[in-house]
Amino acid sequence: MAKTLFDKIWDNHVVNTVEGGTAVLYIDRHFIHEVTSPQAFDGLASRNIPVFRTAQTIATADHNVPTVNQHLPISEPLSKFQVDKLIENCDKYGVSLYGLGHPYQGIVHVIGPELGITQPGMTIVCGDSHTSTHGAFGCIAFGIGTSQVEQVLASQCLLQLKPKQMRINVEGTLHQGVTAKDVILYIISKLTTSGGTGYFVEYAGSTIRNLSMEGRMTICNMSIEMGAKGGLIAPDEKTFDYVNGKKYAPKDAAFDQAVSYWKTLPTDEDASFDVEFTFQASDIMPMVTYGTNPGMGMGIRQSIPQPLDPANRNSFDKSLAYMGLQAGESLLGKEIQHVFIGSCTNSRMEDLRLVAEYVKGKQKAPHVKAMIVPGSKQVEAQVISEGLDLIFKTAGFDFREPGCSACLGMNEDKIPANEYCVSTSNRNFEGRQGPGARTILTSPLMAAAAAINGKIIDVSLD
Amino acid sequence: MEKFTLLQSTAVPLPIEDIDTDQIIPARFLKATTREGFGDNLFRDWRYQPDGSQKADFILNNPIYKGAILVAGRNFGCGSSREHAAWAIADYGFKAVVSSFFADIFKGNALNNGLLPVTVSDSFLNKIFEAIENDSNAGLEINLENQSISISNSSEVEYFEMDPYKKICLLNGYDDIDFLLSQKTIISTFEENNRYPFNPIN
Secondary structure, three states: OOHHHHHHHHHHOOEOOOOHEEEEEOOOOEEEEOOOHHHHHHHHHHHHOOOOOOOHHEEEOOOOOOOOOOOOOOOOOHHHHHHHHHHHHHHHHOEEOOOOOOOOOOOHHHHHHHOOOOOOOOEEEEHHHHHHHHHHHHHHEEEOHHHHHHHHHHHOEEEEEEOEEEEEEEEEEOOOOOOOHHHHHHHHHOOOOOOOOOOOEEEEEEHHOOOOOOHHHHHHHHHHHOOEEEEEEOOHHHHHHHHOOOOOOOOOHHHHHHHHHHHHOOOOOOOOOOOOEEHHHOOOOOEEEOOOOOOOEOOOOOOOOOOHHHHHHHHHHHHHHHHHHOOOOEOOOOOOOEEEEOOOOOOHHHHHHHHHHOOOOOOOOOOOOOEEEEEEEEHHHHHHHHHHHHHHHHOOOOOOOOOHHHHHOOOOOOOOOOOEEEEOOOOOOOOOOOOOEEEEEOOOHHHEEEEEOEEEHHHOOO | OOOOOOOOEEEEEEEEOOOOOHHHHOOOOOOOOOOOOOHHHHHHHHHHHOOOOEEEOOOOOOOOOOOOOOOOOOOOOOOHHHHHHHHHHHOOOOEEEEEEOOOOHHHHHHHHHOOOOOOOEHHEEEHHHHHHHHOOOOOEEEEEOOOEEEOOOOOOEEOOOOOOHHHHHHHHHHOOOHHOOOOHHHHHHHHHHOOOOOOOOO
């Protein structure tokens, strides 16, 4: 029977099937971080059991860490306690930790791929909803809760019902100034913040195939923002080239053997999906969000729509009131106070090179505070080796050390109440970047342009 | 995990759609390393002013509405995978959440903590909101064995879907982890038979 990419990986990982069709699903790679793991380790301790497969478990500190002076002790006591707890747990249970000070430390979804820990055909989980990022390599990767973190630590397996499957095709050539981030924001604006719930999504079509691995990661990263369990893209030569030579990638004959297996994974031609959508790249403009969920997005030349569904009126009005915006308004020329370039969505080399190219020789608007937070120590080192940090600093941007930072405002990097932040992160929820903060999600290019101009502009015309 | 069989209670209505887990428990309150105490900060920024005083117009601050059932608008629990959201709701004292649609990860997290997510039709959800609006003492009865939810003092009843495995867990108070630990021999055999063309790291 014809199978999808998802079917092939899923079927290869079913250990057993229980009541009502629930699968015992084997997990190849388990990433952990400081925020969602301490209670899971406590669970192991109370049962007096070990981590079942330490060699498949990798830890980093990212959510809670400061993005300045990482060589000094963490000053915020609760953050310090949580990061210390991770060090203590990894030490006690024998889990590899790329913590603060380690040259591989960084946002968990940035370091997995750059170390070659993420490879096609794998099942990957982490106590973080943006685990879907790893799907860019042709993996079943999804976010889990802390009880499930404990289950994977204890058994390297999870109990899972097989989700329905959706394919989203994007076809054609993107306009000038339109990036992977705009593609995924466009898709979510069409399908809404819950349109993917219950589904695993395969992204396909010529536009997706033509994206770099980093662009594909941006796409898969935001699958959760339409409610999908995860998103994945068929591995191809671009994928194999990216993995080849990475620290934990298979080497020599083992790599060739892996590639011949990976080549069997793409969806069979006559395989079917529960639902399928096709979008045209030519319809996609640089995107901005105007509301308080990632589905509330529009092309930069469009105006904020009127609420379509009367049943949803209260939520829609509440959202616009929070943002200080009105239906019918355009965001073109909207004055902003902050720019955040970073997060597991957009903090990789390609993103930062694009920003550097745009801001080189320019100056940020005097009233804008602009922060660039690299995704990992390796990205940071590469930025410095290419001299991009000097370009950023000369343009008035604050170039920081790696972490999740103002994407979720767990550390000191917060946006003040009622101020607008153009952000390359993934969520514009109320208070996400700090209590009362107003987030406008865009691509790194749109964010860079907003910092320079002090207001939102259309980069496709720039 | 506590058993869940039958729940009769008044309910707290929150008719807002797409409530994300950042609203349920903001990230700045995720620094605890235990599961307890998150209820104090449930819906923190909707419930309290920045100075810590209560926002009078938020439903949890309205003494008329109380009970062990939270009734919320469509797509409840979207966003972050933080299980802290389920812990906060349970720690506050809720035993069930009723909505017409739940985000996947939140639903799983709730089930793993004995907090029952009950998915009803949009029309039944509206009937519940109306019943509570007319009488804040209107009760709901949730029967897990029958997979039914009814509005007291009325003939309104609806049946909800439930994963059969999770139903057994809830009715008996079983954790997934107990079951997975019982599978270790099968898991080890699976590993022996499925050597991928790549090796574990480190």
